[in-house]
Structure formats: structure tokens, C-alpha cells
Amino acid sequence: MxxxxxxxxxxxIDPISRVEGHGxxxxxxxxxxxxxxxxxxIVEFRGFERFIQGRPxxxxxxxxxxxxxxxxxxxxxxxxxxxxxxxxxTSITPTAEKIRRLMHYGQILQSHxxxxxxxxxxxxxxxxxxxxxxxxxxxxAAAHPDLARQGVLLRRFGQEVIRITSGKRIHGTGAIPGGVxxxxxxxxxxxxxxxxxxxxAWSQSAITLIRRLHETDPALYENFGLFxxxxxxLVDARGELDLYDGALRARDADGGLIFDGADGQxxxxxxREEVRPWxxxxxxxxxxxxNQAGWxxxxxxxxxxxxxxIPTPLAEQARRDFMAYSGGQPRHxxxxxxxxxxxELLHAAETLHRLLLDDDILGNELMASGERxxxxxxxxxxPRGTLIHHYQVDDNDLISMCNLIxxxxxxxxxxxKAICRVAQDYLDGQEISEGLLNRIEIVIRAFDPCLSCAxxxxxxxxxxxxxxxxxxxxxxxxxxxxxxxxx
Amino acid sequence: MTTPRKLRIxxxxxxxxxxxxxxxxxxxxxxxxxxxxxxxxxxxxxxxxLPGPCDIGLVEGGVCNAENVEVLRAFRQSCKLLVAVGACAxxxxxxxxxxxxxxxxxLEEVYHTSPGLAHGLIPNDPELPLPLDKVYPxxxxxxIDYSIPGCPPSAHxxxxxxxxxxxxxxxxxxxxxxxxx
Ligand code: SF4
Numbered sequence: 001m002x003x004x005x006x007x008x009x010x011x012x013i014d015p016i017s018r019v020e021g022h023g024x025x026x027x028x029x030x031x032x033x034x035x036x037x038x039x040x041x042i043v044e045f046r047g048f049e050r051f052i053q054g055r056p057x058x059x060x061x062x063x064x065x066x067x068x069x070x071x072x073x074x075x076x077x078x079x080x081x082x083x084x085x086x087x088x089x090t091s092i093t094p095t096a097e098k099i100r101r102l103m104h105y106g107q108i109l110q111s112h113x114x115x116x117x118x119x120x121x122x123x124x125x126x127x128x129x130x131x132x133x134x135x136x137x138x139x140x141a142a143a144h145p146d147l148a149r150q151g152v153l154l155r156r157f158g159q160e161v162i163r164i165t166s167g168k169r170i171h172g173t174g175a176i177p178g179g180v181x182x183x184x185x186x187x188x189x190x191x192x193x194x195x196x197x198x199x200x201a202w203s204q205s206a207i208t209l210i211r212r213l214h215e216t217d218p219a220l221y222e223n224f225g226l227f228x229x230x231x232x233x234l235v236d237a238r239g240e241l242d243l244y245d246g247a248l249r250a251r252d253a254d255g256g257l258i259f260d261g262a263d264g265q266x267x268x269x270x271x272r273e274e275v276r277p278w279x280x281x282x283x284x285x286x287x288x289x290x291n292q293a294g295w296x297x298x299x300x301x302x303x304x305x306x307x308x309x310i311p312t313p314l315a316e317q318a319r320r321d322f323m324a325y326s327g328g329q330p331r332h333x334x335x336x337x338x339x340x341x342x343x344e345l346l347h348a349a350e351t352l353h354r355l356l357l358d359d360d361i362l363g364n365e366l367m368a369s370g371e372r373x374x375x376x377x378x379x380x381x382x383p384r385g386t387l388i389h390h391y392q393v394d395d396n397d398l399i400s401m402c403n404l405i406x407x408x409x410x411x412x413x414x415x416x417k418a419i420c421r422v423a424q425d426y427l428d429g430q431e432i433s434e435g436l437l438n439r440i441e442i443v444i445r446a447f448d449p450c451l452s453c454a455x456x457x458x459x460x461x462x463x464x465x466x467x468x469x470x471x472x473x474x475x476x477x478x479x480x481x482x483x484x485x486x487x
Numbered sequence: 488m489t490t491p492r493k494l495r496i497x498x499x500x501x502x503x504x505x506x507x508x509x510x511x512x513x514x515x516x517x518x519x520x521x522x523x524x525x526x527x528x529x530x531x532x533x534x535x536x537l538p539g540p541c542d543i544g545l546v547e548g549g550v551c552n553a554e555n556v557e558v559l560r561a562f563r564q565s566c567k568l569l570v571a572v573g574a575c576a577x578x579x580x581x582x583x584x585x586x587x588x589x590x591x592x593x594l595e596e597v598y599h600t601s602p603g604l605a606h607g608l609i610p611n612d613p614e615l616p617l618p619l620d621k622v623y624p625x626x627x628x629x630x631i632d633y634s635i636p637g638c639p640p641s642a643h644x645x646x647x648x649x650x651x652x653x654x655x656x657x658x659x660x661x662x663x664x665x666x667x668x
Contacts, residue, residue: 018531043554043615045618050585069507135533135534137532277608280615
């Protein structure tokens with residue numbers, strides 16, 4: 001879509017609601033309401049990568065989890081995995097690894113439940129054009145009280161797994177470089193095990209529900225916001241789904257391998273990032289294919305189709321059903337993300353069940369160490385996709401370099417493609433209505449973006465902000481001059 | 488508890504991580520009870536984009552850009568009671584770590600010199616709100632009626648505080664559930 005802003009009417013969706021973090025969409029329309037431009041802007045800048053420098057490395061796992069209150073465990077674990085290498089713990093103890101996996105799959109479960117039930121399902125169950133003041137979790141609770149309750153309790157279970165393994169439901173301290181600081185007690189294990197049958201049953205019925213939605217309106221579900229792209233995720237040594245560890249695999253839009261078994265320590269050889277002036281979120285692409293063709297999708301839809309199998313039986317059957325639904329062809333429809341996400345919800349429940357039956361989680365060998373290194377990269381599959389943390393540590397144990405590529409960033413170009421498609425298909429030439437604008441948000445929500453991990457910058461517009469305190473006294477002011485400099 | 492008119496609650500995240508909102512969801516089954524008792528106005532959980540007249544406003548996160556200032560002032564105007572929720576809202580929290588470093592230096596590093604950049608540039612579109620020189624706590628910008636400490640405050644205390652406010656009492660927090668880690 002063009003960049004011309006002359007004589008165009010601007011329509012903004014601000015803020016994007018029922019997503020995590022801060023973002024907005026702007027549309028530029030000509031006099032016939034033709035959409036000339038549609039963009040997703042990430043409007044917050046926080047600069048974690050800079051202010052983390054100079055901090056002792058052991059503070060990092062608890063600092064970086066404050067990037068995101070929905071998936072703090074992902075950031076804590078990615079940082080710990082990078083710093084395991086720094087403390088020489090190239091392999092951690094079985095107890096530590098299994099406790100971390102419990103924490104991680106607990107988080108996958110709670111985050112996927114939150115996204116589907118609390119945030120996205122009101123669109124799918126109450127209707128894209130339903131009354132905007134009811135199109136939310138309260139409206140869901142009124143119309144489908146059982147489903148709302150299941151969502152709340154599924155999330156609760158995931159949060160309890162996190163509390164027991166990390167000390168707190170949000171921003172716990174369980175994982176540390178080299179291992180964990182706590183195992184699970186028998187009583188805690190039994191408390192969690194008791195709930196597993198119910199959690200498995202609800203996860204299965206969530207897949208049935210989303211499949212039924214697809215079957216009820218296949219034209220909508222298969223085409224809404226459709227675009228084709230490559231896929232990126234981690235897979236384990238056998239090529240199966242693993243959300244905590246593995247090597248990088250990328251496929252093209254037809255399912256052909258671009259690379260496989262790639263060591264994440266060298267992610268810089270595979271992935272590069274581009275900055276565009278209108279968003280604080282960067283645009284990553286596969287170096288081999290270049291910035292025009294090399295962008296891709298991450299997250300549940302990529303993972304389910306990138307792996308050769310899912311290593312738990314119920315979710316594996318659900319994956320086969322998912323693939324069979326399209327006759328084995330790769331599926332790119334954004335709304336299929338929800339289906340893939342519910343398959344992962346079930347996989348997380350099955351994995352938690354397995355781990356809880358494993359006596360290693362009750363063990364007391366929690367920490368490992370070895371020869372110190374100065375650098376480490378930690379990768380894992382966060383609820384929203386591949387997460388990369390990269391640190392260097394100096395002689396005084398202080399962080400000297402930090403680079404983060406967060407899950408949602410990988411999906412930046414994909415989300416922009418999806419909103420352009422929805423804008424063309426539904427808004428172009430139409431009188432803009434609330435329901436039409438909600439369609440743009442619906443396609444963004446399908447990716448479950450976590451816009452919290454994004455940024456803010458200096459522009460070229462002359463602009464002045466004055467900050468007055470509660471009494472009206474001037475606290476500070478900041479001016480941006482036409483040349484982009486500050487006074 | 489029956490009230491003649493359902494109270495209206497608005498919530499917003501400024502420069503925060505959403506952890507405080509997540510802690511609010513951690514009241515679990517009480518959430519369904521709460522949704523039965525109140526009307527949700529603007530919140531990340533609803534599609535209402537501008538706050539209408541509200542009884543209680545909950546604000547997560549500090550103030551890091553011009554847009555945060557605008558939204559916070561709008562909340563102060565529409566809400567009878569404004570509550571600062573969590574460390575970021577009360578004192579800037581972790582994002583205020585950037586206050587020690589000149590903003591230009593941070594932007595340079597993130598968008599020009601960080602590894603793996605194809606070609607760096609600092610985003611400069613008028614659609615992006617102007618970042619402030621520092622991250623400010625809420626009470627430096629508007630009057631705040633109550634604060635609930637923690638990073639995030641425990642679900643226990645959020646539920647306690649909300650129950651008190653809904654009943655028209657000043658919130659009393661359970662000391663045992665106040666944690667600063
Ligand atoms: S106080 Fe803590 S939990 Fe709340 S927004 Fe700030 S960092 Fe997140």
C-alpha cells in the first residue's frame with residue numbers, strides 16, 4: 001500500500017483492545033474510502049536492552065520478566081538459559097530442567113487459556129458485529145457462563161503450577177542461572193495432580209469448540225486476513241514439538257525446509273532485523289531470503305506445522321486432525337491460530353501430567369556449574385513464538401551487551417500483511433463502522449500479540465510536551481525540533 | 488452485596504508490563520463475581536476506547552510518553568477515585584531504570600548499534616507519541632486517591648481493596664500479602 005499521505009483521511013484504532021501491550025492501527029483513506037495504507041504501530045519504547053547493561057548478571061532473570069506480565073516465565077527462563085552458559089552449566093540437573101519445564105508449560109497453559117477465553121473468544125462466540133460494550137469477558141460470562149468459568153479455572157491451574165515452581169504467580173524467582181532454587185514437595189505435586197483429569201477434559205473440549213466454529217463458517221475462517229509466509233520455530237532433536245528447547249527450523253509457505261537443526265547460539269547468522277520509521281517494533285527476516293521475501297510467522301500456527309509430530313498422544317491426534325482438515329496442505333489462515341493454540345493447550349496439559357508423575361521433580365540436586373564464559377544465547381518457544389535473549393558479561397559479572405528478539409517482533413510483518421488484507425477485503429470503499437474496524441483488531445488478536453515488549457523514539461516533527469504536576473507547576477518539558485534533535 | 492446502581496470501573500496500563508492486570512485476573516472465581524457486580528468501562532479487557540464517567544479507575548504503570556500523560560489526565564477527569572496499582576504506577580518501577588541514562592543514548596543503542604540490525608534508524612513518525620525524558624510516577628502528574636503496592640500487588644490485596652472500595656470504605660490491605668519482590 002502506498003505511503004502518500006496527501007489529502008487522505010486518517011482513521012485510527014487507538015488503543016487496540018483485548019491484546020496485551022500498547023499499539024494502534026492507522027488507516028489512510030482517499031475520498032472514495034479506498035484504503036491507501038494500513039499500519040500497525042507499536043507506540044511504546046522502554047529500552048530494556050540498554051538499561052540492563054551494567055547490572056550484575058544474576059539480577060537479569062527477575063528484571064527482564066518485567067518486560068511482560070503475561071509471560072514473565074518465558075523471559076525469566078530465556079535469560080536463565082543464556083546465563084546457564086555464562087556460569088558454565090551447559091547441562092543443568094534433571095530436577096532443575098523438569099522444574100523449569102513445569103513452570104514453562106504451566107505458563108503456556110495459562111497464557112493460551114487467557115488469550116482464548118478472556119480476550120479473543122468474545123469475537124468468535126458473540127459475533128464480530130456484536131454490541132461493543134458486551135463484546136468482552138463479562139459478555140461471555142453472561143452468554144456462556146460455563147465457558148467463562150472453564151477459562152478462568154484453566155488459567156488458574158496454569159498460574160498455580162507457576163506459583164508452586166517459581167514462588168509467585170507473577171514475577172516469581174524460581175529459575176536462576178545454573179538451575180532452580182526450589183523443587184516440588186509431595187503435597188504440592190498431589191495438589192496439582194488432582195486437577196489434571198478436569199484440565200485435560202476442558203482442553204479437549206476447547207479444541208472441539210474451535211473446530212466447530214471453523215466448520216460452521218469455513219469461508220470466513222479459511223480466508224479472513226489470509227496471506228502466505230514462511231514459518232519459524234524450535235523443534236527437538238527428533239524434529240518433534242518442544243517448547244522449552246531445541247534447534248531452529250524454518251519452512252517456506254509450501255512447507256519446504258529452508259533450514260533445519262540450526263543452533264540458536266548463531267541466530268545472528270540466520271536472522272536480521274530492520275527498523276521502519278513508523279514503529280518501535282523491529283522487523284526481523286531470514287538473512288538467506290532477504291528483507292523482501294524473508295519474513296515469516298512464529299507461534300502456535302507455525303509450531304504445529306513446523307514439527308513432524310507432537311510428543312503427547314492426545315495433542316498429536318489433534319494435530320493430525322488439524323492437518324487433515326486442509327488435506328495436508330500448509331494452513332496460513334490467521335484464524336487457524338486459535339485452533340493451533342488450543343492444540344498446544346492440550347499438549348501443555350498432557351506434558352504437565354507427565355512431568356508431575358516424574359519423581360525427578362521431587363529431587364534435591366538443583367544447581368550445576370562449570371567453566372565460566374562471557375556470552376550466552378537463550379532460546380525457547382514462548383506462548384507467542386520463538387524468544388531469543390542474548391547477553392555478554394564482563395570480568396566484574398556485569399552485563400555488557402544485551403539483545404532481545406521477542407516473539408511478537410517476529411510476527412510484525414505478518415500482522416501488517418494480515419491487517420492490509422482485512423482492510424482491502426472488508427473496509428475498502430465502505431463507510432467505516434465500528435464493526436468493520438473491529439475486524440482489523442480481530443485479525444491482530446489471532447496472533448495473540450504481546451505489544452508490551454516494544455519501544456519509543458525521536459522523530460522529526462516539531463513537537464513540544466510540557467509536563468505539569470498535580471498543582472499545575474511545570475515539571476519538565478521536552479521539545480523535538482524539526483531536525484529531530486531535542487532541547 | 489446489592490447496589491442500587493452498578494458501579495463503573497475503568498482500568499488502564501500505561502508504562503507497565505500488564506502484570507498488575509494479570510494479578511487482577513488472579514482473583515480467579517472472584518472475577519466472575521466482580522463482573523456480576525460492576526460495569527467495566529475502558530479497560531484492556533473491553534473494546535471501550537475512551538473512559539466515560541466512572542466510579543473507580545485503576546492505573547497500572549508509570550508515565551513514559553506524551554500519550555500516557557493524556558490518558559492519565561483523561562482518567563483523572565472521568566474517575567471519582569483514582570487508584571495507583573503497583574510499583575510502576577507508584578514510583579516508576581523497573582522502566583524508571585532508564586531515568587539514569589540520556590534518552591538519546593538508549594535510542595541510539597537500540598536502533599543503531601544493536602547487533603543484527605540490517606540498517607539502523609530511529610523511528611520518527613508523527614504517529615508515535617513523544618517519549619519523555621524520564622519515566623514519572625502517577626502522583627507527579629495527577630492527584631491519586633489510593634495506592635496498592637507490590638510488583639504486582641497480590642491478587643489477595645487487589646480483591647480486598649476492590650471489595651472495600653465497592654462497599655464505600657477506604658481500602659485496608661492485608662500486611663501479610665504485601666510483597667515488594
Ligand atoms: S508494578 Fe510490576 S507487575 Fe505491575 S506493571 Fe510494573 S513491573 Fe509489571
